[in-house]
Amino acid sequence: MANGCDVVVIGAGFAGMTAARDLSLEGHSVVLLEARDRIGGRTYRGEAFGRPVEFGGTYVHWTQPNVWRELQRYGIGLAVPLELDRMHWLADGVVHSGTQRDFESIAAPLMARYFADARLHFPLPPQLGAVDTGAIEQETLQDRFDALDLSEHDRDVLDGMLSTFIHSHREQGLAQLLFWAATTFGDWSAFVETAGVWPIEGGTARLLAAMAAESKAELRLSTPVRAVEDDGSGVVVTTRAGERIRASSAVVALPLNTLSDVMISPDVPRPVRAMIDQKHPMRSAKIWARVRGEIEPFGAFAPVGKNPINTARVEYRHEGDTLVVCFASDAAAIHAEDRESVQAALRTFVPDIEVVDTAGHDWVADEFAQGGWAHHRPGHLTGAAPLMREPHGRIHFAGGDIAPVGVGGIDGAIETGAIAARDVTVALAHC
Known part of the structure; x- marks a missing residue:
C-alpha cells in the first residue's frame, strides 16, 4: 500500500481542483487523482480550426459568487460576446x-x-x-x-x-x-x-492553470480509480492499476454518470444509490x-x-x-x-x-463523463442530491451535478469543492 496522505481527491475538474487546492493550502498532504491525461473534467479547451475553442462547459457570470471570486483571485476577466x-x-x-x-x-x-x-x-x-x-x-x-x-x-x-x-x-x-x-x-x-453567454477571458484552461499553480497537491494524471473504501480507521483508494492509497479522508469529485463504475464501501444511502445507478438523462x-x-x-x-x-x-x-x-x-x-x-x-x-x-x-461516449451536465430525474434534485452532499463517513462527494445552488455549472462545481474542503478540514481537526 502506498504511503499515506491526509486526503485523496478523485477527479480534477473544477470541483476536485478547488478541493485539492484549498486543502493543500490549509497544510494538509493531498493526492489528486485524475483519470484523464489533462485536468478540467467536462470543461475542455482544445484546438480546432487553428485556434483554441471550448468543447465542454464554458460560460460563467459575475453574479455567480464562487467562480467570480476565483476569477478575481487570479485577475482574470470575462470575454465580451x-x-x-x-x-x-x-x-x-x-x-x-x-x-x-x-x-x-x-x-x-x-x-x-x-x-x-x-x-x-x-x-x-x-x-x-x-x-x-x-x-x-x-x-x-x-x-x-x-x-x-x-x-x-x-x-x-x-x-x-x-x-x-x-x-x-x-x-x-x-x-x-x-x-x-x-x-x-x-x-x-x-x-x-x-x-x-459570457466566456472566461483566456478560457476555462486559464483559470484551471492558475488554480493548479497555487495548489500544493500532488497531481497524478491518467490514474482512474476503481474503489473507495472507508474501513473504519481511514480511507483506502484503489486505482484501476491496483495501487492502494491510504488517507484519512477522500473527496470524490466525479461526474454523477461515472460513479457506478467506482465501488464505494460502505455503500451510499439507498436514494443516492438509486440516483447513481439510474444516471441522469442528459445526452x-x-x-x-x-x-x-x-x-x-x-x-x-x-x-x-x-x-x-x-x-x-x-x-x-x-x-x-x-x-x-x-x-x-x-x-x-x-x-x-x-x-x-x-x-x-x-x-x-x-x-x-x-x-x-x-x-x-x-x-456521451467519453468513459469519464458519460453525458453532459446533470439534469436530475424527478425526485433527485431535492431528495438524493442533498443526501449525497452530506459526509459519508470519511468519504465526501463534490461536483457541479450535486451542487446546492449552481447545479450543472462551473460555479456549482467550485461551490461543492470548497464545501468539501471545509468539511474535511473540520473532520481532520477532530481526528
Whole structure:
C-alpha cells in the first residue's frame, strides 16, 4: 500500500481542483487523482480550426459568487460576446426570422407561463427544503408542457427556447428548471445570461492553470480509480492499476454518470444509490462549425426532435470566417465530424450557409463523463442530491451535478469543492 496522505481527491475538474487546492493550502498532504491525461473534467479547451475553442462547459457570470471570486483571485476577466440581433426560430413547421426584440415579444410571455411558479416552489433557492417540493418533484418537463395546453406554434417556440437544456422531456424533472429560474428571481432569460453567454477571458484552461499553480497537491494524471473504501480507521483508494492509497479522508469529485463504475464501501444511502445507478438523462452534444465568410451574427432555435441542431449562435470571427457554436439535444442525431449533416441542419435556419469544417468532443461516449451536465430525474434534485452532499463517513462527494445552488455549472462545481474542503478540514481537526 502506498504511503499515506491526509486526503485523496478523485477527479480534477473544477470541483476536485478547488478541493485539492484549498486543502493543500490549509497544510494538509493531498493526492489528486485524475483519470484523464489533462485536468478540467467536462470543461475542455482544445484546438480546432487553428485556434483554441471550448468543447465542454464554458460560460460563467459575475453574479455567480464562487467562480467570480476565483476569477478575481487570479485577475482574470470575462470575454465580451458578439452582439446578436438576427434570430431564427422553427415553429409549426416554418422557420421564422426577426430581430431579438421580435423574438422576445413572442417567447417572453410563453416563458413567463412556464416559470410562473418557480419562486413559489423555490422562494429561497439555496434552501431546498424551504417549502414542500414533493409534488413538483414528481413532474417531468413533459407534464408541464402538457399542462400549458399550447398551440403547436407556441409549444415549438417554448421548446426551442429550452432545447439547450433538454434531452428527454419524459425523463428530466421539472423541478430543476424551476430551481434554475428561481436563482435569477424567476426570470428564465436572466438565468440564460448567467449560464450561457459570457466566456472566461483566456478560457476555462486559464483559470484551471492558475488554480493548479497555487495548489500544493500532488497531481497524478491518467490514474482512474476503481474503489473507495472507508474501513473504519481511514480511507483506502484503489486505482484501476491496483495501487492502494491510504488517507484519512477522500473527496470524490466525479461526474454523477461515472460513479457506478467506482465501488464505494460502505455503500451510499439507498436514494443516492438509486440516483447513481439510474444516471441522469442528459445526452446532448456541443458542436463547433466554421462557416465561410463573416456572416451576420445570428441565434437560432428549434424544438427537440424537429431538427438535429436545436440551438446555434455565432460566437467568434476567425481568419475571415465565422465560428458558430451549436447544441444538439440528442447527441445520437448528429455527429461533430459529419460536416455535411451539420451544414444541412444549419441550413434549416440560414439556407445559404456554408460549413467548411466542424469539431466537437463526444461527451456521451467519453468513459469519464458519460453525458453532459446533470439534469436530475424527478425526485433527485431535492431528495438524493442533498443526501449525497452530506459526509459519508470519511468519504465526501463534490461536483457541479450535486451542487446546492449552481447545479450543472462551473460555479456549482467550485461551490461543492470548497464545501468539501471545509468539511474535511473540520473532520481532520477532530481526528
